[in-house]
Amino acid sequence: MQSDNRLFGDAAKIFTGAAGTLAGAAREAEAGVRERAREWIGGLDFxxxxxxxxxxxxxxxxxxxxxxxxxxxxxxxxxxx
The missing domain is CATH 1.20.5 (Single alpha-helices involved in coiled-coils or other helix-helix interfaces)
Known part of the structure; x- marks a missing residue:
């Protein structure tokens, strides 16, 4: 019984880590898109x-x-x- 709980605990840790990694990647992608948009708009003659x-x-x-x-x-x- 104890080993089943440990298995679920380990799986939860893996999923939590993966979710954090995906959230960080999403933030980095958003920042990159914002920067590219600023560069593109900055190059236009507004x-x-x-x-x-x-x-x-x-x-x-x-x-x-x-x-x-x-x-x-x-x-x-x-x-x-």
Whole structure:
């Protein structure tokens, strides 16, 4: 009877060790995937929201200025004729 309990105890220790090993491997794999994703995303040319909004505002201002200058040119050309 004692030997049966020892057998189950040893099996439980083996399964517990295997579960710990698998959990550690899963954590390492997850960390590796996260690192690869950071490297991949870091290599792309993403801009922050603030940078995007600043450039967008500059484009709107340039477009407005262009419209004003176009109207001015058309007025000068009309006066020339």
């Amino acid at each position: 801009v922050s929201r603030e940078e995007f909004e600043a450039v967008k505002a500059m484009a709107v201002a340039a477009r407005d200025e262009n419209d004003v200058l176009r109207a001015r040119i058309e007025k000068l050309e009309a006066a020339k004729e």
